[in-house]
Structure formats: C-alpha cells, structure tokens
Amino acid sequence: MSIVNNRLTAAQYEANFSDIHPPFETRDAALVEANRCLFCYDAPCMKSCPTSIDVPKFIRQITTDNLKGSAHTILSANIMGGGCSKVCPVEKLCEGSCVYNLMDEPPIPIAKLQRFSTEKAIAEKWPLFQRKPSTHKKVAVVGAGPAGLSCAHTLSREGIDVTVFEKESKGGGLMTYGIAAYKVTPQFCEDEVNFITSLGGIAIQYNQELGKTVFLSDLQQNYDAVYLGVGVGLARQLDIPGEDLRGVEDAIRFIYDIRTNGFPSTPVGDKVAVIGLGMTAIDAATQAKRLGASEVTIVYRRTQDEMPCTEVELDLAKLDGCRIVWLAAPQEIVGENGQVTQLICSRMRLGEPDASGRRSPVETGETFTLDVDMVIKAAGQMPFEELVNANQLENRKGKIAIDGACATNLSGVFAGGDCVNGGKEVVDAVQAGKDGAKAILDFLNGWDG
Structure with a gap:
C-alpha cells in the first residue's frame, strides 16, 4: 500500500471525471421535458x-x-x-x-x-443585464465566492462601484475549489465568474487575504460599506492519536488539490478511509475512488437516518464502489515510520438526541481495525474564529453575528453566507449575497455623508 499519483491513464481520468449530469443532447429533448x-x-x-x-x-x-x-x-x-x-x-x-x-x-x-x-x-456572456449609471458610491466585498459575487452583482446593477478582495488566484469560492470535479469543471467556474463581472462596475483583486494583505479597518475607511463573504474552510480536527501521521489529509485540502493541481498530480492511497458523511465527505470519497484507490471506506458514527448527505449522494458513493461502515467513530490512527497503516474505530450505538435533534452516538466499548494507507478527515468545517475575533466582530463561536438587516456590530460592515450560517448550500449563499446587497443599498440611501 502506498500514496502515489498517476495511478490511471489519461483516458481513465477523463472517463472517471466526465460530467456526471450531462446536458440535453438536443433542443427537442429539452422541449419534451419542458x-x-x-x-x-x-x-x-x-x-x-x-x-x-x-x-x-x-x-x-x-x-x-x-x-x-x-x-x-x-x-x-x-x-x-x-x-x-x-x-x-x-x-x-x-x-x-x-x-x-x-x-x-x-x-x-x-x-x-x-x-x-x-x-x-x-x-457567450449574453448582455442580459444593464448597469445603472454610477452613483459614485464604493463598496468593498471580501470573498469572491457565491455570497460575495451575488452581492457584488446586485450592487453593481444599481450603479454601485464594487471592489472584491479574494485570497485565491481565481474567483468562485466553493464552486471553484471545494466541489467534486465531475460536477462542475474549472473552465465553467471561470466562465461563470467572467459572466458575472461582464456587467461592469466589479473589479476583483486576487491574492488579497483579509488580515494579511488587506485589513478591515482600511476598507472601512476607504469604502462606503463593506460586505464580508469569507465563508468557512477550516477542517474540524478529530483530536485522536496519530492525526499528524503522513497520509492523514483533510477533505477540504484534498479536494482543493484536485481542483488546482489536476487529476494525475493528486496522490491518493490504495486503501482509503473517509471520516464523515456530509456532502464534502462524499465528494472526497468518490474522487479518491476515481483517482484510482482500490478500496474506499466511509466511516460514519451514526446511521443512515441521521446522515447529513442526501440519498442521491449516498447512492453515488455506493455506485462508485465505496463501502459505508455505520455506527463507527475513529479512535486512533496507527502508523509505521511516520506513515498511516491502520485506523482503529469504536463501534457506536445511538443514545438520546443532541442539540441538532439527531440521536447522539455512544461508545459500546468494542473496536475494530481497518488497514489503510490514507485517512481523509471530513468531519465538518469550522469558521475562521481567530480572524473574526481579531477584527472585533461579534460572533457565535466564530460565526459572524448579524441583525435582520445583515449588519454586523461594526458600522457599515455587513456579512452573509457560510461565515454567518456555518455552511449551507451554494444557493443559500447566493441568496445571502442578495440580502446583503439590499441591506447595503438601504444603508447607503439613508446616508447623507
């Protein structure tokens, strides 16, 4: 067992990562369904x-x-x-x-x-929208993900000049860097960002990270309002022995590497364990299989009734040959010479419901062992709590607190999307951006500065 890249041929990669939801082949086929x-x-x-x-x-x-x-x-x-x-x-x-x-x-x-x-x-960048004349009001948007881009586009349509600050080298956020490559291609993500900015009035400054190269206090001083759409992205740690061994990856980084480095360049183990069963876990597990892993086992501490992913996503993992082990929680990662060799798991049972309303997993005292050479952690994501606290933003365990008008505790600073709700769907982030833009327009229209 080993973690290597280039497990497959170019033809195999192309087949494995082809569009999982192909479009209608003909106009007539679309008309039949419509x-x-x-x-x-x-x-x-x-x-x-x-x-x-x-x-x-x-x-x-x-x-x-x-x-x-x-x-x-x-x-x-x-x-x-x-x-x-x-x-x-x-x-x-x-x-x-x-x-x-x-x-x-x-x-x-x-x-x-x-x-x-x-x-x-x-x-083809159809000109479907026309921008109103510039009001000469300026808004800074932090994050070129779905929330930030949605906010920027809505504001620009109303004549607001928007500058977006993005820490990565490309826009799109989760769409570009955090979703399985067989669902949406990098080229489409780039086309979508270019379509959004083709309206005019939106400038994206890349490789600009809040707290490192751009600072909230400066944005407050230089812009009429600020919108924070920084998302989430810190992988939740397992806090178990062996987590620092070679071969232990977090799912966010694993998917990011696939999206940025390409399929042949992304190393994957022969026998892979994925911890968790949310959408990110499914994306990591299915892509590990499609990169050439011979065995992928998903370990989940509850049952199918409590899983965060949908039935459709679960079926996709099963069709790809991933094995699901229910009522199991990681207890220890074992290695030799600094490299992962085994994952020891506790067998669980369900107890009383917790704060989420799902029944809590309780240890039974029994364990079992999986022989693996790679462990991918997909046990959830955490907000950027340190960044949020450093900017004196009122928050709930790192999730930015906003009022009914998307406003933070800082005057003229608004927020929305995953950095507020902790992580939902792309479509929820888009709506959050729209809501934030409306709140900012109301704020600017009521300001006589």
Whole structure:
C-alpha cells in the first residue's frame, strides 16, 4: 500500500471525471421535458428554491423558444443559476417538491432545464443585464465566492462601484475549489465568474487575504460599506492519536488539490478511509475512488437516518464502489515510520438526541481495525474564529453575528453566507449575497455623508 499519483491513464481520468449530469443532447429533448411541466399556480418548486427562481416561468419560456428570456428569469433571481444547476441538491429542493412526486411519476428535471437555459448565456456572456449609471458610491466585498459575487452583482446593477478582495488566484469560492470535479469543471467556474463581472462596475483583486494583505479597518475607511463573504474552510480536527501521521489529509485540502493541481498530480492511497458523511465527505470519497484507490471506506458514527448527505449522494458513493461502515467513530490512527497503516474505530450505538435533534452516538466499548494507507478527515468545517475575533466582530463561536438587516456590530460592515450560517448550500449563499446587497443599498440611501 502506498500514496502515489498517476495511478490511471489519461483516458481513465477523463472517463472517471466526465460530467456526471450531462446536458440535453438536443433542443427537442429539452422541449419534451419542458412540455411535461404543469406550470403550477403557487408552484412548490419555486417556494423550495432559496433564491425563489420562477421555475414555471423559465420552463414556459423554453417551450416558446425564448432561451434568452428563460436565462434572464433564472439569472435575475440567482446570478449563479448556471452553477447551481450542476451542484444543487435538487432532490431536496425544487425537484423534490415537484407535484409529479405525488403522482408516482418522475419529477420535471428542473436542474437540467436550468442548465439548458443558462449555459450558452454564460459561455457567450449574453448582455442580459444593464448597469445603472454610477452613483459614485464604493463598496468593498471580501470573498469572491457565491455570497460575495451575488452581492457584488446586485450592487453593481444599481450603479454601485464594487471592489472584491479574494485570497485565491481565481474567483468562485466553493464552486471553484471545494466541489467534486465531475460536477462542475474549472473552465465553467471561470466562465461563470467572467459572466458575472461582464456587467461592469466589479473589479476583483486576487491574492488579497483579509488580515494579511488587506485589513478591515482600511476598507472601512476607504469604502462606503463593506460586505464580508469569507465563508468557512477550516477542517474540524478529530483530536485522536496519530492525526499528524503522513497520509492523514483533510477533505477540504484534498479536494482543493484536485481542483488546482489536476487529476494525475493528486496522490491518493490504495486503501482509503473517509471520516464523515456530509456532502464534502462524499465528494472526497468518490474522487479518491476515481483517482484510482482500490478500496474506499466511509466511516460514519451514526446511521443512515441521521446522515447529513442526501440519498442521491449516498447512492453515488455506493455506485462508485465505496463501502459505508455505520455506527463507527475513529479512535486512533496507527502508523509505521511516520506513515498511516491502520485506523482503529469504536463501534457506536445511538443514545438520546443532541442539540441538532439527531440521536447522539455512544461508545459500546468494542473496536475494530481497518488497514489503510490514507485517512481523509471530513468531519465538518469550522469558521475562521481567530480572524473574526481579531477584527472585533461579534460572533457565535466564530460565526459572524448579524441583525435582520445583515449588519454586523461594526458600522457599515455587513456579512452573509457560510461565515454567518456555518455552511449551507451554494444557493443559500447566493441568496445571502442578495440580502446583503439590499441591506447595503438601504444603508447607503439613508446616508447623507
């Protein structure tokens, strides 16, 4: 057993990481599905979308061959509607709410139709929006992820001049660096960022990190308002012996390396254990398998009823050959010569519900051992508590506290997205950006400075 790169051929990598949700092959195929839509009044699909995309309207526009109008309907509500069509857990949102589910028929493939409407608009930078004349008000946005970009685009449409400060070398945040490569490609992420900024009035400064190269006090002084969309990204530690051995990786870094270095350059073990069962854990496990690991075992301390990921994601991991071990928690990582060789796990049982409402895992006293050469930690992410405290932001264990108007305790400083809620879906971050932009516009309009 060993951790190596280049396990597969170029053809195998291409096949393993090809688009998991391919688009409609023909316009007629899209029209067949669009014409199944019942165009419900008070549509449940629209209600279940955090950004309130008018689903019946955009689908009806497809049926009338009004692709530009359909794209405008989607992107007016969700400027990252193209990306969301690829990564949203639609089975628990719009498609999960489709009335066809009550008729024992397949739901309308809303995400696939949304992709059909937006892909060309994004690739070709259709001028769907017109920016109002500049108001000469300036807003700084920290973070070029879904929340920050959504906020920036909404503000720019209203004539606000926006500067976005991003610590990475590319925009897109989680979309670019934190999601499985077979769901959304780096090229699409780049196209989406370019489409958003093509409106004008948005300048992104890359390799600018809050607290290192750019400082909140300076932004407060030089801009009329500041929006913080810094997300989360610190991997939760297991706090068990052996966590510092070679071969122990956090899932965020593992996925980041795949996205930045490419498939052949990313090393993976032969026998891999993944700790956790959220969406990030699934992305790490499936990609480890697709990079050439012979065995991938997902270890989860609760049962399927309590898992954070969706059934669709779980099925994807199973189809990729990943094994799931339920009611198991890591106890110790064992190694030889500084390299991981085994993972010792405790067998658990479920006790009383905890603060999350899920039944708490309780140790039974029994253990078992997995022979592994790589352990990927995906037990959750933590906010940037040190950064938040250093900027005197009121917070709850690192999650920035805001009021009903997205305002922090610092005058003129607003926040939203994962840095506030601790981590939700991309579509939730987009809506948070819209809410933040509205709050900032209200703040600027009421300011006579």
